[in-house]
Amino acid sequence: MTTSPPPASEPATLPHRWSTAPFEPYAVEKMSPEQERVYLASQLQLMWWKFRRHKLAVISGVVILVMYTSIVICEFLAPYHYTTRDTDFIRAPPQRVHLFHEGTFLGPFVYPYTQRLNMENLKREYDVDTTRPQQIRFFCRGDGYYFWGLVPGNLHLFCPPEGGTLFLLGTDRLGRDMFSRILYGGRISLTIGLLGVMVSFVLGVIIGGIAGYYGGKVDLFVQRLIEIVQSLPHIPLWLALSAIMPASWSPLLVYFGITLILGLMDWTGLARAVRSKLLSLREEDYVVAAQLMGAKPARIIGLHLVPGFMSHLIAAATITVPKTILGETALSFLGLGLRPPITSWGVLLNEAQNINVVALYPWLLFPCVPVILIILAFNFLGDGLRDAADPYR
CATH class of the missing domain: 1.10.3720.10 (MetI-like)
Structure with a gap:
């Protein structure tokens, strides 16, 4: 049994899954600048972004970088050579750095020590003379050294005052600067x-x-x-x-x-x-x-x-x-x-x-x-x- 086609005035009906509309490609959602930045980033960039979110690790990295940088130029940073002795200040306590003297700003300075021997316990005792502020010198000439054992030099970032001392962390049993x-x-x-x-x-x-x-x-x-x-x-x-x-x-x-x-x-x-x-x-x-x-x-x-x-x-x-x-x-x-x-x-x-x-x-x-x-x-x-x-x- 044959079926006749529908009249020309009545359009043919197609199942629901079909469409007479012309083919349209799938719509592509455009990425935002932030998404594009992530998808196009290299592996090292992704690692760096994740590492920056770890604040404690970043701070630790800065501390390690500062420490390793300091050992490269330790001759320049140290105010004394590590073998320099001052027998007048054996096991002297640390000297504090001050900025103000009697309400007046003087910049970084220290007060000198006066030494005396305690006859009861035979211990060296140091008194701070607060009447004579001694300013710290910067980018100055001091103890000679060989930079990495090769290049001679004597330039330091900071030095003790003229005729004074600068023991930021005290001295040891031979009078050598601990810092x-x-x-x-x-x-x-x-x-x-x-x-x-x-x-x-x-x-x-x-x-x-x-x-x-x-x-x-x-x-x-x-x-x-x-x-x-x-x-x-x-x-x-x-x-x-x-x-x-x-x-x-x-x-x-x-x-x-x-x-x-x-x-x-x-x-x-x-x-x-x-x-x-x-x-x-x-x-x-x-x-x-x-x-x-x-x-x-x-x-x-x-x-x-x-x-x-x-x-x-x-x-x-x-x-x-x-x-x-x-x-x-x-x-x-x-x-x-x-x-x-x-x-x-x-x-x-x-x-x-x-x-x-x-x-x-x-x-x-x-x-x-x-x-x-x-x-x-x-x-x-x-x-x-x-x-x-x-x-x-």
Whole structure:
């Protein structure tokens, strides 16, 4: 049975899902400038935007930057050379910086000390002479030095007054300025932290990467090696390795020896983390594709696997730096690390072992302050960098 078409006067009716209207492409919603800025941003820009929201990490980064900048130009910043002695002011207390004298603005100045010997306890006592303000000099000529041991110079950011003294953090048992010695000591302690973490970072990534990528017997051998190293007590081992270094070694060789010892003891934790991460990532499709294309294991580990968990590596590195600084400080504090004439924060704290000395001269503990600050700053910075580099956050 055939059906006739509808009359020409009556339009044909189509099902609801059909339309006689001409084809119209899907409407594309235009992105706002803020959305376009995010979608077109690079990975580094995204990391920087996320990092800026972590205020504590930003402040910590500024503190670390200031500290490392100060050790680069510590000769210029320190008012004295770290070996300069003033035997008239042995264990002198810190001098306060003032701006006003009897209601009159004079700029930065200090009041001089007058020394007297207490015959009852044979202790040197210092009285402040508030009648003679002595102005601090800026961009002046002072103690001579060799900038980084190479370029001679004597220009300082600020110097003691003419014929006066400027002991911002007091002096030690030999009359040396503590503030200047802390600045010089920071160069040794902070660079040991960086060099130590470089050694442990390289060993941890290489050994852990090999174990995680190959697995099997290689992984078994590396795991047993890590367990053996971790089972050794670190502090006695540090003491033993430091004690066997010849006393005839130059301070520079001792410095590099301590750095190598600290780096060789801290790679195991990072190696375990790298190994466990690579065991899960080596089965991914992009790794199999790289293997089929003939990529070598070193290229696959370095270019494809390691960047996948860079956030963890950044956090581990920022935690290892303060651990290395603490290790050097502990060894030098016990007298088995760096030795004079090298100056570090641990060497400075070595003078604060006697509780009686600390009770009488508490400013000898000032080297603890930068140690605490740098450790807290690195930990907060590591938290911020980990969150910023994590692609899942």
